[in-house]
Amino acid sequence: MEKKSFKQFGELDIRSMLVRQKKIEKQKRITLTSKEISELLAEGIVTIILLLLLNVSITVLLSGSETLKGIIWATKGAFAQELNTDLFWSLSKFVIPIFFIVDVGVLYWRLIRRYRQMQLRHIISELHYIADGNYDHRIPFELSGDLAKVVTSINGLVDSTVAAIEDERKIEKSKDELITNVSHDIRTPLTSIIGYLGLIEDRQFHNEEDLLKYTHTAYVKAKQMKLLVDDLFEYTKVRQPSVPINTINFDMAQLVEQLAADFELEADKNNMTIQVNANPVSIKMDGDTEKLVRVFNNLLSNALKYGKGGKNIIIDVEKVGTEAVIAVRNDGPQIPKRSLDQLFDRFYRVEESRSQETGGTGLGLAIAQSIIALHGGYIYATSDNHWTSFIIHLPLKRN
Numbered sequence: 001m002e003k004k005s006f007k008q009f010g011e012l013d014i015r016s017m018l019v020r021q022k023k024i025e026k027q028k029r030i031t032l033t034s035k036e037i038s039e040l041l042a043e044g045i046v047t048i049i050l051l052l053l054l055n056v057s058i059t060v061l062l063s064g065s066e067t068l069k070g071i072i073w074a075t076k077g078a079f080a081q082e083l084n085t086d087l088f089w090s091l092s093k094f095v096i097p098i099f100f101i102v103d104v105g106v107l108y109w110r111l112i113r114r115y116r117q118m119q120l121r122h123i124i125s126e127l128h129y130i131a132d133g134n135y136d137h138r139i140p141f142e143l144s145g146d147l148a149k150v151v152t153s154i155n156g157l158v159d160s161t162v163a164a165i166e167d168e169r170k171i172e173k174s175k176d177e178l179i180t181n182v183s184h185d186i187r188t189p190l191t192s193i194i195g196y197l198g199l200i201e202d203r204q205f206h207n208e209e210d211l212l213k214y215t216h217t218a219y220v221k222a223k224q225m226k227l228l229v230d231d232l233f234e235y236t237k238v239r240q241p242s243v244p245i246n247t248i249n250f251d252m253a254q255l256v257e258q259l260a261a262d263f264e265l266e267a268d269k270n271n272m273t274i275q276v277n278a279n280p281v282s283i284k285m286d287g288d289t290e291k292l293v294r295v296f297n298n299l300l301s302n303a304l305k306y307g308k309g310g311k312n313i314i315i316d317v318e319k320v321g322t323e324a325v326i327a328v329r330n331d332g333p334q335i336p337k338r339s340l341d342q343l344f345d346r347f348y349r350v351e352e353s354r355s356q357e358t359g360g361t362g363l364g365l366a367i368a369q370s371i372i373a374l375h376g377g378y379i380y381a382t383s384d385n386h387w388t389s390f391i392i393h394l395p396l397k398r399n
Helices: 034-063 066-083 091-131 146-201 208-238 252-262 264-269 289-306 364-374
Strands: 003-006 248-251 273-279 284-287 312-320 323-330 378-383 388-395
Touching (some): 034 091, 091 146, 252 284, 252 312, 252 323, 284 388
Antiparallel strands (some): 323 388
């Protein structure tokens, strides 16, 4: 079985690649404290007393005003005539039920209003608990109406905030790793440059041959530093979502054949052959040829550098539906399975010594992956005892 590594651009965006472990709390109704129950009872008792006093006052007022009596009498007569019943002529059967209905409505309204205030206090208490750093906690109350919408919005806001904090931490960690890796890769050649130039400065060379050797070594190390800086600049540039893509229509099969011809001399030096298979022979598509050339240059360079012991490099170009599928294969040593998943990580090298004599900057495949993603495609790697393959999927038409 061959193992496949498949990493999309923007892998650091952990919202889409990692599943967050959340503390899920069962929703429950708000449980009032004994103090709150006492407040609610006191509210009810005070309301009942005030309503009784109000009812008595209204009754006294009605009994002392002939005008109001006339209005009430006319109202009862209208109801009795309209509904054809004597029910409304009785004071106990007309006024008292009306007072009772109004009093119950007012009592219910005041108790519900106070209960809503208590619910709001509980929600605010939960918010303070979350604000104290308990970001895995969510407001668990089962509510209805507007308060339910408020709680849902608050929980969603907390989720978004926690996700943003996690992303920020990942970004900071990524920056620290980047600085560490760059510092390591720059310090090594810089130390050699300073050392050899120091020997020249102190005239610790015996002849001109030693002098040329020291200057040549310093020059080679300086070129390594420049290569690293160039790759780092290119990597940061292609990682920007706003990086411009100079799209033109071109023939992918013809482009690959030209690149293969450019590498023929180097392949001969390594006793390897490069073969291109295109189906169909012409595959027209949209893309930035300058950036895509960088991708294929990197893949072919890696095939020649790390495919030692192999004899063949095969490039297959196919049109599959609305995609162009390009596979760059070599029959060199197999890539270890543990390394496949990390091939497209920046600064990762299969050989662990991080020597720039045997490896590059470790940014080539990360840059290649970013360029492919800018075109709306993806790249992955497979490796077994026979072939190591880098397979690219690119859309023929760019949206």
